[in-house]
Structures are given as structure tokens and as C-alpha cells.
Amino acid sequence: MTIAEKYKREIEGAVSSFKKEVAKIEKSANPYYQLDEVRDYEIGKLRETLDGQIKAIKERFYAEIDAEIKSATFAAKTSKFNPTSEEKAYAENVIQDLILGVRFGYTESEKLEALGKFEKELDLMSEGALSVVKSQLPSVADQLAGHEPSEKKLRYISHILKELRTPAQQYLVDLEEQKASGYDLPYRILRMTHRAYKGEREIFSVSKYE
Incomplete structure (x- = not known):
């Protein structure tokens, strides 16, 4: 009560x-x-x-x-969140895949596919893994600056992750x-x-x- x-x-x-x-x-x-x-x-x-x-x-x-x-x-x-080593590694791998997919994708379609995959991975993440993503979003945004779809998507994700709270x-x-x-x-x-x-x-x- x-x-x-x-x-x-x-x-x-x-x-x-x-x-x-x-x-x-x-x-x-x-x-x-x-x-x-x-x-x-x-x-x-x-x-x-x-x-x-x-x-x-x-x-x-x-x-x-x-x-x-x-x-x-x-x-x-x-x-603060205390993600496990597995959660941290998983989140960092997902982030790295996004950066590589957007920066080195040959076509816009490949870049958008990387964004879509990133968003789907977020849906599967634990709070610990999401906390890692949240902490690294500014760095990710800097690395993907200039790609408008990525900038919009990351702003949206940042807004959503504001609701991520410790107990x-x-x-x-x-x-x-x-x-x-x-x-x-x-x-x-x-x-x-x-x-x-x-x-x-x-x-x-x-x-x-x-």
C-alpha cells in the first residue's frame, strides 16, 4: 500500500x-x-x-x-544501473553495428536497414543494456552527424530512453x-x-x- x-x-x-x-x-x-x-x-x-x-x-x-x-x-x-558484462558487450556490439552500417553502407537503403535493425535490437534489450545505449547516444550521434534519418531516429530514441529509470x-x-x-x-x-x-x-x- x-x-x-x-x-x-x-x-x-x-x-x-x-x-x-x-x-x-x-x-x-x-x-x-x-x-x-x-x-x-x-x-x-x-x-x-x-x-x-x-x-x-x-x-x-x-x-x-x-x-x-x-x-x-x-x-x-x-x-545508477549496473549492467553486467554481458549486457554491456551486447549493447556495445549493437551500437557498433549501427555505426558501421550507417557510415559504410553503400546505399541509403543499407543505411536505413542498419537503423531498423538497431531499433529492433533495442526492443529486445534489458534495462541494463539499454542504460549502456543511453549513456553512449551522444557519442553515436556525433559519429552519425550529417545523416538526417539517423539524427532523427537517435533524437526519438533519446526521448524514449529518458523514461528509463533505476528503481x-x-x-x-x-x-x-x-x-x-x-x-x-x-x-x-x-x-x-x-x-x-x-x-x-x-x-x-x-x-x-x-
Whole structure:
């Protein structure tokens, strides 16, 4: 379970409890709750309690996620792929075949064939081998400069390989996405749709157009 999932579940629990308590008041046969102003008052207290709970949950969420991001940032920056000797040799051979095929191909068709073969080999590579290709792309681009199809293809491959991340780098991306996610969506939906927040929505609607 991710950090965001953990806090979303906590919010879902608080929202569910709130709905149940409101329903109890609205369906109660107790004479105390038969007056509209009494029901509104008691439901208002439940709403204030929920709002306070959500505020506290949000504070804990941001404290935890920010601390985790800080730790993960250092780990991501210092992480790297450790390709095996086999992966490195395989990647370097594929790169060399590309360079030879493009630079010494007799016809444009032969050069394009070398490019196509290179791209197919990339699809078969492990992350370790791809990391070798990624690190050598600038050098490859220099050696194939002037051949427009190669330049375009290498730019495209470079763009794709930007998504190649170590586990630590991917974890950092995941954390940042969690922070920006709608972990509090159940609460926001409640405020937009539940009758207990109708007055708040009406106030917002009026102030919006004043």
C-alpha cells in the first residue's frame, strides 16, 4: 500500500462514518431531532468534526510524503544501473553495428536497414543494456552527424530512453505523483455532493459571482 493509498483509506473511513452519523440524525425518531434547526445544528457539529479530522489527516500526509520525497531524492540522484558484462558487450556490439552500417553502407537503403535493425535490437534489450545505449547516444550521434534519418531516429530514441529509470528514480517519480494525486477525493466529492454541505456550496456559488 502506498502512502497516498493509506491516507485515502483513512479519509474514506472518516467520510463513511460521517455519512452514517448524518443518516442516523435524519432518520431518528427522537423528538429532539424533529426540528430542522436542531438537525442542522447537530449535523453542523458533525461537519466541523469531519473537517477537523480531514485537516489533521492532510497535515500528516504532507509531513510523511515530503519526508519520504526528501530521502528518495538523494537515493535517486546517487542511483545508477549496473549492467553486467554481458549486457554491456551486447549493447556495445549493437551500437557498433549501427555505426558501421550507417557510415559504410553503400546505399541509403543499407543505411536505413542498419537503423531498423538497431531499433529492433533495442526492443529486445534489458534495462541494463539499454542504460549502456543511453549513456553512449551522444557519442553515436556525433559519429552519425550529417545523416538526417539517423539524427532523427537517435533524437526519438533519446526521448524514449529518458523514461528509463533505476528503481530508486522510479520510486521518486511515484512519490511525486502520489503527492499530486487525489488522495482526498472522497472528501472533495462529499463536499460537492452531500446535502450536509449544501449551505457551503451555496455560499461559494454566491461569492463566485459577486
